[in-house]
Amino acid sequence: MFKDADEQLETILRGTVDVVTKEEFIKKLARSVKENKPLRIKLGLDPTAPDIHIGNAIPIHKLRAFQSLGHTAILIIGDYTATVGDPSGVNKTRPMITYEKVLENAKTYLTQASKILDLNKTEVVYNSQWFKKMTFHDVIQLTSKMTVARMMERDDFTKRYHTGIPISVHEFIYPLMQGYDSVMVKSDVELGGTDQLFSLLVGRDLQKDAGMEPQIALTTALLEGIDGNKKMSKSLGNYIGITESPQEIFGKAMSIQDDLMGKYFELATDLSTDEIKQLIDPIRTHPRTAKVTLARAIVRRYHGDKEAEASAAEFDRIFKEHALPDKIPDIVLSPDELKDGKIWIAQLIVLCGFATTNSEARRLIQQGGVSVNSEIIDCPTLNVEIKSGMILKVGKRRFARIVLP
Amino acid sequence: MFKDADEQLETILRGTVDVVTKEEFIKKLARSVKENKPLRIKLGLDPTAPDIHIGNAIPIHKLRAFQSLGHTAILIIGDYTATVGDPSGVNKTRPMITYEKVLENAKTYLTQASKILDLNKTEVVYNSQWFKKMTFHDVIQLTSKMTVARMMERDDFTKRYHTGIPISVHEFIYPLMQGYDSVMVKSDVELGGTDQLFSLLVGRDLQKDAGMEPQIALTTALLEGIDGNKKMSKSLGNYIGITESPQEIFGKAMSIQDDLMGKYFELATDLSTDEIKQLIDPIRTHPRTAKVTLARAIVRRYHGDKEAEASAAEFDRIFKEHALPDKIPDIVLSPDELKDGKIWIAQLIVLCGFATTNSEARRLIQQGGVSVNSEIIDCPTLNVEIKSGMILKVGKRRFARIVLP
Known part of the structure; x- marks a missing residue:
């Protein structure tokens, strides 16, 4: 049923940054092949905003890669965590979002995620299932498993502490909640952006504490926004939403900075490593051609071949011929x-x-x-x-x- | 009904260390006198051990002083907090004590406290009443009200953090629980040893946050053990238990170091400031006479006049005459x-x-x-x-x- 471990490894490691630990991961993969038993791959999403962009879609694609290899995809909808309020928002002690809104977002998340995952084969789990049953005593038990020093190892906490930017005590509880999810779903691997590494490692700790084999923490790179400066994010407006129209995606992709093309090819398209190598080599491929190929490949991921070609042609017509588009509302x-x-x-x-x-x-x-x-x-x-x-x-x-x- | 504020103040401030803030306290007292409305005075006890000694009885006597002045004494039995485990015990993530044991301790606490307080006029409240109803969400809300930096201001946390002694995250939650008790009972003043000052101030913060007038934090000095070295504590064996026999109390009191007599007089007896002044002046009073007076005064507090005199006589007989005591089991x-x-x-x-x-x-x-x-x-x-x-x-x-x- 499974490809051999080495072959799987090549697919899985594309675009990843941390694998903690690689030795353990190789062992788990090999055992999975030997016993013909899929690994349980976890990805958590907090439905605090309604849209998924191609940046935060990267770990979802990684989850899909595992799914395509025959492993079990587990999507945690952080409906409980989401209602609590944004931990990075200081002074925002009130929940920022109602539970109704969270469920609404969760619904659109799933619709969007279905563009990437086979939801019929995905375990979708809402974490309110366990958190809403917890007593104060249970929370204390959970928080007793982590030390303040360990929490302060998290880069952003250290920085904020030393520059005097307040950290609210409840922010220490978030990574523990995410880690507890791993205990509950018995994940073998957890995926996340590099900014999630700490929480993924907390999951390892809590699983060990619960007497389980610890999950592998596997992070994917963060994608810069199309403006090339920062992490892609909705609030900075430098994103490509996966539900945007083919024309919009194509146009935005054409404005990606040249020196980011390699990263976008790797993280936001399905092109093979060999194809990418050729495309980002300016001697073999004109940058303009590479950019168009990139834009087409991104559109293809979310709208298919036909729309990709159509939006390329349309874009070409408008910009090259300075003509009006075919359809004007x-x-x-x-x-x-x-x-x-x-x-x-x-x-x-x-x-x-x-x-x-x-x-x-x-x-x-x-x-x-x-x-x-x-x-x-x-x-x-x-x-x-x-x-x-x-x-x-x-x-x-x-x-x-x-x-x- | 009430004595005037200045007169009350003199009684109340005896043996206290911190009053945060004194201005606010004077205002509250004055208003209480003017409106003929008693202040609500809170003292929290965690029934983790079965015995009360004359050291941890000090704030209970302070509570009694308020009670005698006509104010409302509120005794919080920390039955919920106690089951969670000792926060100062590192690596002890499991509850150290069962709920049954806590309730048993609480019962003996109340029996012992009744030697000091008029329990008929005391509001006795178990904090499980509110904590057992709290959800994870409620706990997060509570913890969101405090910053990590504020927690680290606590002396022992700072020291432990910088010397690498682990602080468990749940230890940050304790002061918040104690502070929340103040919100629930709407205390005007909270009493505690000087080691409790931080938690008492957290209570102020949480009350302010809840739109209430903040309580006054009023701390009493910690009493050294009879060996003169450390804080009095059961585990160090250098304590005088308030339920010990008159003979035992008297004997232990006679072994108190001379230079601590003043402190013991002030904190552990009902003698007046003037009497104490005379007793600790070696020109006016021979130290041996002072020590006997001290021992008698401590016995008197818990066993009354008659027993105090009897144990003094007995002690005298045994030690002076090297005779056997009257009663030998x-x-x-x-x-x-x-x-x-x-x-x-x-x-x-x-x-x-x-x-x-x-x-x-x-x-x-x-x-x-x-x-x-x-x-x-x-x-x-x-x-x-x-x-x-x-x-x-x-x-x-x-x-x-x-x-x-």
Whole structure:
């Protein structure tokens, strides 16, 4: 049933950073092959936000890789942990999110995760199942298993402690909760980004304490945002969401910095290591061609081949030929919105859905990214005269045809 | 109903160390007098051991002082906290004591406390009442109210952290539990030894956080043991238990070091400040007379006047006249215990209840404190020939008459 351990290892280790410990992992894999018994691979997701982006999808793809090799994927939905509030948010002692919202997010997470995993073969577990039953006494027992010094080994805690940025005591409990999940699902391997290494190791400790063979901590690299500067994150706006449209994904991927292409190829596409080697070699492949291949490969992961080709062609047409895209949505303006046949340009942008607030619209105008019928608008207080059929363009890829009823 | 605030203050501040803050305390007292409304005074006791000694009785006497002034005494029995295990005991992650044992201890605590307090006028509250209802979520909420840096301000935590002695995460939760008790009973003042100051201040923080006027933290001095070296404690054997016999208390008190007499007078007797001043002035009072007065005053606190005088007389007789005490218990030896009419001296000491183990008995012999019919026994392996009526003496004050049936 299983491929041999060495072959599996090659697939699994792609894009990983820490394997604690590699020796133990090789042993577990070999035993799994010998006994024809799948390993239990755990990934925990806290549904605090509704969207998954290609950065936090990396460990989900790793989970999929294990699943494809015949192992058991276990997805922990941290519905209990999520309601408690964000531990990295200081002074936020109240829960930041209601349980209803968490369940709603969990639902969209699963829908999104199903783009990557075979959910029929995945054990989906909500951790409220065990945490909601715990008494104060149980919590004390759990926290007694970890020392303050051990907690302070976590990079961000050390830094915050020494720079005087408050750490709330309850933040020490989070890694313990995540570790306790591992005890409950008896995981052989836990996946996570490199920023999760500490919590993954706590899982090892708690499993050992419970008399179990400790799980392997296996981390995947964190992906920089498309702006190349920071970790990809929703709040920094430098992300590619896995549910975004093919055109949006393609366009965003085309703006990835050249020197990050190798990392994106490795972590965000299914291309083989050999293919990637060739693509990132500027002598063998023109960077522009490589970028298009990257963008297509990312779209392919979430929307399939056909959409990947279509969005590539579309992108090409717009940018090369400076032509309008095939499909431009009609935005029907109610006459009520107009005054003397005119409307404030910022308001128009908001009405078309290209900005959520007037001030965001203003910023877009000031950045020079707004045009009406190909004419750049540079005054954010302008009142535009509306003629049915005029084209509003915001940024490089967003168009609307304004229609009067 | 109430004495005026200044008069109360004098009584209350005797033997105290910290008052946080004194300004607030004076304000609360004044308001209590003005509104004729008693203050709520809290003292928490964790019934982890069965005995109260005159050291840990100090805050109970302070509570009594408040009670006598007309305020409301609240005794928190930490039955929930006690089952969790001793936080100062590292590596002891399992509860050290069963709930049954805790309740048993709580019962003897109350019996002992009734020697000091008027329990009919005391609110006795078990903290399991609120803690057993708390969910994991509630615990997280509680712990989110305190920062790690604040916890590390506690002297012993700082020291342990910097010397590498492990602090278990659950130890951070204890002060929060104690503080939460203050929120639940809405205390105006919390009493404790100086080693409790940090927890008392946590109570202030949590009350403020809950929108209440913060309690006053009022600490009493810790009493050195009769050996003069350390804090008085059961485990160090340098204590005077409040349920010990008048003779035992008197004898132990007579062994208190001269330079500690002032402190013992202040913290462990009901003598007035003026009386004490005179007693500890070696020009006005001979130290021997002062010591006898001290011993009598301590016995009086727990056994009344008559017993105090009797034990003083008895002590005098034994030590001055080298006479045997009035009452010597008969210990009836079963012939089964003897071999050729003899018994191992260590075993005899254990059978008489003067040591709990043979090795403790050996130690007593080696220290030269054991005699039979006034003859010092210096060989710990001796087999003594038993004659009915012989007197075994261990230490200065323990006698037994050995009787054969």
